[in-house]
Amino acid sequence: MKKVSLTLASLFVVVLFWYILGAVLVLKDNSSTFSKLQCVSYAPFGKDDSPFMMDKGLVISEELIKNDLQLLSKYTNCIRTYSTVGLEMVPKIAREHNLKMLMGAWVNGDEKSTQKELDTLIKLASENKDIVNAVIVGNEALLRGDLSDKQLYKYIKQVKTALPDTQVTYADVWEYWLKYPNIREVTDFVTIHILPYWEDDPMNISDSIKHLANVREEVEAILKDKNILIGETGWPSEGRMREDALPSKTNQAIFVREFVKLAQEKNWNYNIIEAFDQPWKRQSEGAVGGYWGFFDKDRVDKHVFTGDVSDFPNYKYLGFGSLLLVLVFSFLLKNSTISTKKVVLFSVVNTLFAILYMLQMEQFDITVRSSGEVVWATLVLITHIFIYYFALSSIAKNTKPEIIAIREIIKDKHINTNTLPMMLFYSSFIFVLISTIILAFEGRYRNFEVYIFAISAISFVLLYGGKFVNMQFKEFEKLSFLILLITTAITFYNEGSLNIFSNIWVMIALVFTFILFRGSKDTSFSSLKNVIKYIVVFFAIAASFRYGFVSDKDIIAQCNLNDDTLLCGFKNEIGYLGYIGVFGIIAIFSAIIALVTRNKQFILAALFISIFAIMMFNTIVGSIAFILTTMILCKEKNLKVLNS
Numbered sequence: 001m002k003k004v005s006l007t008l009a010s011l012f013v014v015v016l017f018w019y020i021l022g023a024v025l026v027l028k029d030n031s032s033t034f035s036k037l038q039c040v041s042y043a044p045f046g047k048d049d050s051p052f053m054m055d056k057g058l059v060i061s062e063e064l065i066k067n068d069l070q071l072l073s074k075y076t077n078c079i080r081t082y083s084t085v086g087l088e089m090v091p092k093i094a095r096e097h098n099l100k101m102l103m104g105a106w107v108n109g110d111e112k113s114t115q116k117e118l119d120t121l122i123k124l125a126s127e128n129k130d131i132v133n134a135v136i137v138g139n140e141a142l143l144r145g146d147l148s149d150k151q152l153y154k155y156i157k158q159v160k161t162a163l164p165d166t167q168v169t170y171a172d173v174w175e176y177w178l179k180y181p182n183i184r185e186v187t188d189f190v191t192i193h194i195l196p197y198w199e200d201d202p203m204n205i206s207d208s209i210k211h212l213a214n215v216r217e218e219v220e221a222i223l224k225d226k227n228i229l230i231g232e233t234g235w236p237s238e239g240r241m242r243e244d245a246l247p248s249k250t251n252q253a254i255f256v257r258e259f260v261k262l263a264q265e266k267n268w269n270y271n272i273i274e275a276f277d278q279p280w281k282r283q284s285e286g287a288v289g290g291y292w293g294f295f296d297k298d299r300v301d302k303h304v305f306t307g308d309v310s311d312f313p314n315y316k317y318l319g320f321g322s323l324l325l326v327l328v329f330s331f332l333l334k335n336s337t338i339s340t341k342k343v344v345l346f347s348v349v350n351t352l353f354a355i356l357y358m359l360q361m362e363q364f365d366i367t368v369r370s371s372g373e374v375v376w377a378t379l380v381l382i383t384h385i386f387i388y389y390f391a392l393s394s395i396a397k398n399t400k401p402e403i404i405a406i407r408e409i410i411k412d413k414h415i416n417t418n419t420l421p422m423m424l425f426y427s428s429f430i431f432v433l434i435s436t437i438i439l440a441f442e443g444r445y446r447n448f449e450v451y452i453f454a455i456s457a458i459s460f461v462l463l464y465g466g467k468f469v470n471m472q473f474k475e476f477e478k479l480s481f482l483i484l485l486i487t488t489a490i491t492f493y494n495e496g497s498l499n500i501f502s503n504i505w506v507m508i509a510l511v512f513t514f515i516l517f518r519g520s521k522d523t524s525f526s527s528l529k530n531v532i533k534y535i536v537v538f539f540a541i542a543a544s545f546r547y548g549f550v551s552d553k554d555i556i557a558q559c560n561l562n563d564d565t566l567l568c569g570f571k572n573e574i575g576y577l578g579y580i581g582v583f584g585i586i587a588i589f590s591a592i593i594a595l596v597t598r599n600k601q602f603i604l605a606a607l608f609i610s611i612f613a614i615m616m617f618n619t620i621v622g623s624i625a626f627i628l629t630t631m632i633l634c635k636e637k638n639l640k641v642l643n644s
Contacts (some may be wrong), residue, residue, distance in 0.1 A: 002340055006347040007330045014322045014349050022315020027250040029307050037260065037305075039078035039102055040273045040294070041232065041274035044068060044087060047297035050280035054086050065093050068299070072275055073097040075294070075305060080271045081232070081330070082106060082139050084120035085113075091128040100133045102231075102271060104171070107138035107155055108146040118155060122162045125320045133160060134167035136231070138190060142176045142183075145556045149180040156186045171231040174219050184223055191231035192219055195273075197256075197288075202245035204498075208235070230270040233259060237277075237302060238366045239288020240447045244498040247288055249302060256294075279369065286445025287367040309458035318358045324353035326639050329389065331397040346395045349462070353455050357381075360451035365449050372620070384452050391459035392422045398513050401463055421463055422471075425515075428456040433484055434514050434623045439505070440487035442619040443494060448501040450508060457511040464515070471519030478523045479531060481516035483630075484509060484511035530642050531633050538608045542615035550574060550616070574616070583613040584621030591628040600641050603632055 045051065050056060066551050072079060080102040081090060094101055105121035118137070125132045137156045141147055152170065160168045170183055177183065184190060191196045194212045196203035203211045212233060220226055226521050235255035236247035256272060263270050277297045281289030290297075294304040312318065331352050333343065347492040364377040394400060402418035406426050432453055438446055463469070471477075488509040495502035525532075549555060550571060559568035577583060590606035606629045613622030632638060 002343055003330075003333045003336075006343055007326070007333070009352040010325055010326045010330070010347045010354075012042060014354060015327055017355055018312070018315045018319030018322065021312050022312040022319070025311070027253050027309040029303075029309075032290050035260075035264075037076040037272060038263075038269065038336065039080055039100075039271035039272060040072060042068065042072065042079040042081060043274065043276070043278055044081075044090065045278060047277075048281055050283075051083065052280070057532045058086075060086055060089075062089055062093070065090060065095075068099045068275065069093050069099060070346050071295070071299065073099055078102065078133065078271070079275070080104065081134070082136075084117055084124055088120065088124060089620055091131060093123055095128070095131050100131050101128070103132050103328055104136040104139055105126075105159075107141050107152065108144075114155065118159060122159060129166065132166060134169055134188070134229075135163065136169055136171050139171050140173060140176075140193070141170075142180060145175050145553075148459075149183060150204060153183060153186055156183070160186065160188075169229065169231075174215055176221060178222055181223065181608065184225065187228040189229060190219070190225055192216070192523075194230060195233060197235060197242060197245045197247065199413040202242040204244040205235070205246065205254055206249045208245075208255055212259065213262065217549045228269070230263075230268060232271060232273045234273040234292050236288045236291045237293075237304075238291035240286060240445070241499050243496050243502050244500075247291065248311045249313075250309050250319040250541050252302070253304050256304050280288060281365075282369050284445075287369075287447055290369075291366075302427050303377070312362070312515040314362075314538060318362055321358045323362065325357060325388075326350055329354075331390050332389075332392050336396045336398075338396065338398050342395055342398060346392060347460070349395065350392055352458075353391070356451045356455050357384070357388065360384075361451065363447060363449065363451065380431055380449070380452055383424060385577070386420070386423050387456050390417075390424065391455075391462050394421075394463055398469075402581065403464065403467055403470045405474075407474070416452045420536065425456075425460050425464075428453070428460075429480070429512050429516065430627065432456075432509055433480055433580050433627060434620070435489075436487040436491060436505075436509050437614065437623040437626070438485055438619045440490035440494070441614055442617060443491060448505045450501055450504040453508045454504070457508045460515060461511065468515050469521050470513075470517035472522075473516060473520035474523055474634070475528055475531075475639060476631050476637075477516050478520040478525065479528055479630055479634060480627075481513055481520060482525075482532070484513045484516065488513065527639050527643065528634075531630070531639070534607060535611070538611045539615070540609075542612045546615045547613075550578075578616040578618060581618050582619030583609070583616045584625070587618070587625035588628075591625040591632070594629060594632050598632070598635075598638065601636070602644075603638060607633065 037234040039349070043051070044060050046064055046331075048063070049060075069079070076099070078100040079094060081087065083106040084103070091101060091103070103121060103125055121135055121137070122304055125135050137159050137615055141152060144150060156168060156170055167188040169187045169191045170188050172193060174194055175193040177190055177192055192215075194215050196208035196211050199211070212230075216230065217229065222226055235252040237249045237252040238397070239247040247638065259270075259272070262268075274292050274294075276295050276299060277291055277293035279290045279297050293302070295301055333346060336343075338346075360381070364381070368374055369375050390401065401421040404419050404422060406422060434517040435446075435449065491502065491509075492506050498505065555571065556565070559565070559571060587606070587610040590602075590609045594603040594606035606625070610622050610625035610629050613619075614626060616622075633642065
């Protein structure tokens, strides 16, 4: 009877949790009227489209633009565009729906494509003076370092000369107007971007509007110019937390509603980013980049302007998934004869894991886009459903899994229900190690997968608590302990103490760090001194190359002025190879060659290439290659050769 009662209690807690999260903790609409927005950023791309596909023959659907602008005309009087080439039909359709335009041209370091953009902009603006409120020559080109302020000045002046009766401006993050005030000399007004989430010092939702107002006042005071357009502001509805700036559907609605109210009071000119979610942005900005829209990728209203808003509108499906997990795993209690205390523990763990598992499913649904991310999510979820099972099974049977060194399991093929948890631990720790390396060296756009790895951290404490020292870990695990400890510290330093998700991740990583430390207690660092030396030296070289050459601001500025030099050509080629992931591919192949040959020089070369790939922004594949190479290095025979 106690089993049935506690199972029912688990089901009740699950239902209550998801109901509160999805239906109770919502932003209530307190507005009585809704006035149209001044202007909204619009990129005419479908959910599977991207501007990068334009060069490959993508033709923007006129029907898509018609439907989009018909929808937007209900909410705004104006749209801001960012490019002209391939989008020549937009002004005509905008006119049909009584929409004005802030027409933009995409400006970058490629003179040919930039000139084509400017020519098209001049032509379209000349033909559509009745709806073009202003033209915007370039968007955040100085921020990206695409070209120098002198070249940008020339482009703006060219457009001003060609369009004497049209207002001309340039748009960039507010700091860059202060850094390059000469741009003001050639523009009719100032267009600044204020995105509190993306600030170097991110703002939480409570302080964001005040920060925005202070920034606008500061720019006005320094430039001594009241003619300012807030060209971009907004808040993401999904994505990773930055310090205490949390993307969420409710926070997005809070920001937009409060901003519009303040802008009306202050009589500000503004444009809000953006009309529709743009999945293609996730490739360069992480999950958060794809979730700034007022409507989702399928053009479904996210109720940013009016209406009640829930952060988990699909809570019923998530709740059903959790209920199903609780019910299925409760059958482990069917023939169990454990104490009431153990049944309570079982129910608590089952309830917690069922909720955490579905929270992670929800996060993966948001963050996963590429095929590689699908593979990662699938492997992680499958691994953890087994971890979930073994943790509950251990409680239900009142037993502990057998502790056998991983090498013995593999060597003797000693795989059964007692040794499988050890293999699952090993898989999970590798996942955590990869994730922490990525978060340490390229974490700006990576989400913290805290829900799923909380399951494994809790499970392994339950399964092996007090017996970690018996795991008989060797050199690789000892080295992994050190790597995990250092990268966890770097992650915490990068993220700060305000990021709740980062703090939880650090705690999870430290659980694994402690297990690795205790399990490798009998293994000395002495045999690893040369491995550590090579890793430190290789990271120092790769980091020097990255920060002293590839990301050096002076070199970037020099190449913006003249990229025809051999130095700039080499830098651009390195950047391109990193962008398309070549270094990661080479790193994997090098690791495989090192595994096959077991040659000292090949192994060290593979180690350097994997570290170089990590530092050259191929962090995911580079991390996998790095771990594989360190595994090879830590083989007893290879260590002897390395230390000889």
